[in-house]
Amino acid sequence: MINPNIFRAYDIRGFYPQEINEQVALSVGYALAVFLQKKYQRTNLTLVVGRDGRNSSSELSLAAVKGMLGAGVKVIDVGLVPTPLFYFGVWHYGFDGGIYVTASHNPSQYNGFKLVQKDSRLIAAKTGIDEVRVLSLQSEKKEQDFSSLKWENYTQKEVMADYIHFVLQDYDLPSIKPFSLTVDCGNGAMSVLMPSFLSNIPGSFHTLFCEIDGSFPNHLPDPSQKDNLHQLIQLVQNTKSDLGVAFDGDGDRVGFVDERGEVISSNLVSAFLVKTLARKDDVIVYNLMMSRIVSDTAQMVGARALMTRVGFTFVKEQAIAANAILGAETSGHYCLQNNHFCEAPLFVWLTILEQMCKTGKKASELFAEFQKYQYEGPFSFEVHNKEKILQRLEQKYSNGKVSHLDGLRVDFDDWWFNVRPSNTENFLRCVIEAKDRETLQEKKKEIISIIELNAS
Template identity: 30%
Template structure:
């Protein structure tokens, strides 16, 4: 029922009011007595929130409804409002046809595997504790959470020795909200003294301005505007504001791994670690090596990065998809916080383009191979590489560390394909590793295909 980012799918098919009702019932029946609920801008969200809150109340739980808000605002609000759990009805960067449900703990961390399994078990087996008429929970609406998020971000970014209103004075930032819920970013930047222009700032769950996911292809308008004006940088969010990507003053999209490296270098000190997924570039490792820090790799998915970020010496967690986590602040990916921290770097440490150009980049190759049986193919791939006595990490797919490069063979979670990635510091070595990995997968796919009678 749960994927790595909660429940997500097409409305009316995978995601229904019946499902939302069941999740609400399961939360209260599992002992979460006070639940903060918010949603992104999708029209279907209102229906799903009504159903979910009805389920919570039907099993005796109380609901604090904060309305439309970014995911990190709701996640932080669980603690701020002294609640036991939080729910965001959102499909994040998915298209308008989709919606979903993501659950949060008071630390700001998404529900871990054990908590997700407990909720799924109650839903699948309809194990609820329905209350009688005089035991039903309440639902009240709460305002002010967006303002508190803005205040928290500005206090964090300005620091104790700088006036909030002048922390980013003279900086010109373009914020592409993507028609989503991420207005907190523009408000916080203005409070910090920056000049702000917005793109796609009107909330519209159809996402007419651009597709919800911010990447090099979807941010063409932002790149053009920043490059054609005197803006110092541009930032962009997905539909619920947990992801953040950036454009430098030249109007060039900042590569995802390099953005991760910038944040990681700023947070890390000698002897600390940064959590990042198995598909993260060597650029992050090499950047951290200069400050005496290292990368600890996780499965792909910000929920796994957040889990690793709970360890004492992990000072930052990032996923190249645009999820950035500062565990001392919150264990939720906080897009508005990331945007303001990046703006502060550009204001005080050199232009964003200069910061990016200072980082090493390496050739990386990617492809996908269609297969009939992903599990069988992956079993054969792992057996093959272990026979070669290579350094293998099977945390998420099969990752091989070659010292001067790495390869990753990983099954898609949604398609009948196996994805192959290879990177090395030398272009010829990257090509050789890539071709070798492709050959291993093709051979495994051929062996896993039953012969026709």
């Protein structure tokens, strides 16, 4: 039986094989095809399938193909590729949607699916994932017959060369200084693209874990957590590299380390991108956990900054609706208007290298101007009365600017905080930022005291 709880606000995810298995993939593939046939009011669709390098992804991908073929659509298989390349395969060639098998940055025991429609627009909470869930459950109950499939409607397609050309076309590569670069693919899907990509970039390269291994034996595939960057930091320092780069399991998140081995936070990367890419009257989108430096920088260049809920689906949807130049999130997701509002980790990397060349600055110097505030989080608290704690915090800080966009955010002139309840667990997650370390520590102590006092 399909567990309905695997259908989340922005994807499908669970343990393999208990929750995500071949039967689930078959039903989801079929349901996606039927959903899009109804949406576009025609049956002759062409859908794309891709996958990451997890040990179960190949079998799940094949099962999803069978489900889609069973609905009577054509299927293009782009194989084992990073998520941004899968998105490119859907929108660049004008296909009708698709399914990508991945559990993103989660540990190896997980797997799941990302679903897209035309133009690689995500199928999420407000765009159809509930309908796909219902269709998947109905398909399982009806026991659809998938024994007589039209395999002539299935083809494989190589898209890597076209994608790399697309990424590189706006950069003057001969003008980029031959830097020393260290790259950590985390044994994830970016491993298959990296040799071809690096062959086009001037410089010398040191690679870490750029071989597919779906068990992720070296570290978790999540570059937003410093614990997963220790080997990258050490190699950057040992090789005196100019920049370190790390990717998550499916290659849509990216993290950076400067020449000193210091992690460059996504707040600083986002502010840098705003300054570099945005112009007067442009729009940028960021989530409410991000530093004020992002909106400050937007104001400096004359752009408009729109704040969204946490979750890259919300960032991307708002970026599309506002035709934003950039969408950014603390997790290391960055979507760009010129990349069809899809995640663009390679564009971000190349933009940093380009600006290092133009300015003559080291990576640490390039980002130093954005280190204006003291920022901490997110840190988590296990509690059993989330709403009560949020009420207590709001009462305590009611003289600030209060927002309920996502949990509770309160802004003051010299500091702000956000506390968000988990939708599925008894946790509160908090970030706090202040103009100086003393204020940050004082307010952090206050907030923790209120949470702990009301935790039980």
